[in-house]
Amino acid sequence: MIVGVFSLLAVALNAQDKFFTKTGRISFHSKAPLETIEAQNKAATCVLDAKSGNLQFALLMKGFEFEKALMQEHFNENYVESHKFPKAEFRGQILNNQDVNYSKDGVYPVKVKGKLTIHGETRDVETAGKIEVKQGRVMADANFSIQLEDYKIEIPKIVKDNISKTVSIAVDVNLEPLKG
Amino acid sequence: MKRRKVILVAIAVLIIGGGWYGYKEYTRKVPDLSRVRPDITMDSRQLISSFEQDEAGSNAKYLDKIISVRGTVRAVERDETGFYTVILNDGEFMSSVRCSMDAEHQQDVAGLKEGAGVTIKGACTGFNSNELLGSDVILNRGVLVK
Numbered sequence: 001m002i003v004g005v006f007s008l009l010a011v012a013l014n015a016q017d018k019f020f021t022k023t024g025r026i027s028f029h030s031k032a033p034l035e036t037i038e039a040q041n042k043a044a045t046c047v048l049d050a051k052s053g054n055l056q057f058a059l060l061m062k063g064f065e066f067e068k069a070l071m072q073e074h075f076n077e078n079y080v081e082s083h084k085f086p087k088a089e090f091r092g093q094i095l096n097n098q099d100v101n102y103s104k105d106g107v108y109p110v111k112v113k114g115k116l117t118i119h120g121e122t123r124d125v126e127t128a129g130k131i132e133v134k135q136g137r138v139m140a141d142a143n144f145s146i147q148l149e150d151y152k153i154e155i156p157k158i159v160k161d162n163i164s165k166t167v168s169i170a171v172d173v174n175l176e177p178l179k180g
Numbered sequence: 181m182k183r184r185k186v187i188l189v190a191i192a193v194l195i196i197g198g199g200w201y202g203y204k205e206y207t208r209k210v211p212d213l214s215r216v217r218p219d220i221t222m223d224s225r226q227l228i229s230s231f232e233q234d235e236a237g238s239n240a241k242y243l244d245k246i247i248s249v250r251g252t253v254r255a256v257e258r259d260e261t262g263f264y265t266v267i268l269n270d271g272e273f274m275s276s277v278r279c280s281m282d283a284e285h286q287q288d289v290a291g292l293k294e295g296a297g298v299t300i301k302g303a304c305t306g307f308n309s310n311e312l313l314g315s316d317v318i319l320n321r322g323v324l325v326k
Contacts (some may be wrong), residue, residue: 020313022278023259042263043280043318045310062305063320064278067206076244086239121260176262177188178312 016102019048019138019175021172026059032164037071039064046173048138053097055112057090057171073121075160080119081154086116100131107132112142128170140176143168212284213301214323216246224268224277231307231317232275242304248325251298251306256289264289266300266322275315280320283315288324298326 030037061082066072078081094100100108109165113126113146129142145168146158148155155163212229220242231238251268256277258264264286271275279300292298303308304320310316 018312022313022316023257023263023280025259042259042322043265043278043305045308045313047312048308056310058308060306060308060318062303063318065210065320067209067272068205068206069210072210073212083239083243086243087229087308138314 014158016136016177017049017051018178019050019102020178021046021173021175023092024059024171024173026057026169028064028167030164030167032162034161037066037163039066039072040077041065046140046175047178048094048121048140050097050100050138050174052101053094053100055090055092055094055114057173058136059088060086061088062086079148079155085118085120088116090114090116094126094131096110100133104131105134108151110140116146118146118151119153123150139160140175141170141172145169190208192242196263210321212323213246213282213303213321214285216247216301218301219245221248222250224249225270225272227317228269228273228275232273233289234282235307235309238307243306244299245304247304247319249279249319250297251277253292253294253298255294256292258315262286266292266298267316268298268300275317278316278318280318281318281322289322292324301325302326 022045023042024046025040025042026044027038027040041059041063043063044057047056061080062076064075066075094110095111095113100110104173108131110129111126112129113124115122116125125144127142127144129140130140145166148165148167155165227247233298248312249268252270254267254269256266264281266279266289267271267282279302300322302322305318307315307317307322
């Protein structure tokens with residue numbers, strides 16, 4: 001009976017079920033013989049369900065910021081056609097969610113799997129990542145690569161040496177508890 | 181002979197001019213919006229309402245446009261790297277206009293108070309909707325107009 005009361009108390013205290021952000025940082029990096037192309041999006045949304053390990057990301061393609069205007073224009077107009085496919089999203093799962101203790105500060109390695117949609121194409125993605133729980137907030141980061149052809153993003157032969165077929169993506173989010 | 185010399189000089193000018201133009205175009209940076217005239221000036225209410233009613237139509241109208249948005253500050257958020265986002269919401273909508281401030285104009289909004297009336301100029305990147313978090317019209321490269 002005492003164990004029962006204690007577990008009820010633990011559940012009541014561990015009321016933080018969902019965590020979110022609207023300022024998630026997602027960047028990509030493409031290294032090819034002639035140049036390196038990088039861009040960052042600082043307005044990705046992310047929702048993490050601590051109970052189920054359900055994890056979702058969404059961002060607007062036009063929110064990727066490049067150093068060179070010409071690269072940003074080519075990216076939007078020719079490669080990802082953001083006027084036709086304005087959003088990219090990821091819907092997935094933390095496979096070992098039971099290994100993460102969201103009420104105890106610490107760093108937890110995780111494995112994430114889900115469906116990534118870019119340029120209207122959806123593909124399965126699996127990656128290792130890291131969750132850090134600190135003072136009620138959850139920081140998550142991961143790095144993985146994608147093949148542009150999987151998302152039907154075409155590289156014209158003329159710029160073949162400027163753009164790599166493989167692009168690495170870095171995810172870095174700082175999540176706060178979602179109230180209500 | 182003189183004519184041939186003129187032609188050669190003209191060709192040289194074209195080549196150098198072309199090369200110079202190519203270089204400038206290649207290294208062109210995204211312009212600071214404080215120096216750019218807005219394509220559209222509107223109320224945050226109008227902008228939100230437009231996207232809520234017709235997202236596809238609003239995308240066609242507003243994506244990539246430089247919009248000067250007037251609204252009431254609901255909140256000023258600062259992310260963990262120090263970047264400011266101003267949220268405009270006049271209270272009637274579930275959705276807001278989120279203005280990610282330009283890297284060079286962060287200090288424009290450091291002192292902004294909740295409830296203040298402001299005009300922010302930014303590039304429209306679209307409408308990010310989420311079942312749990314609500315929907316927002318997102319502008320980036322924001323600069324404070326007044």
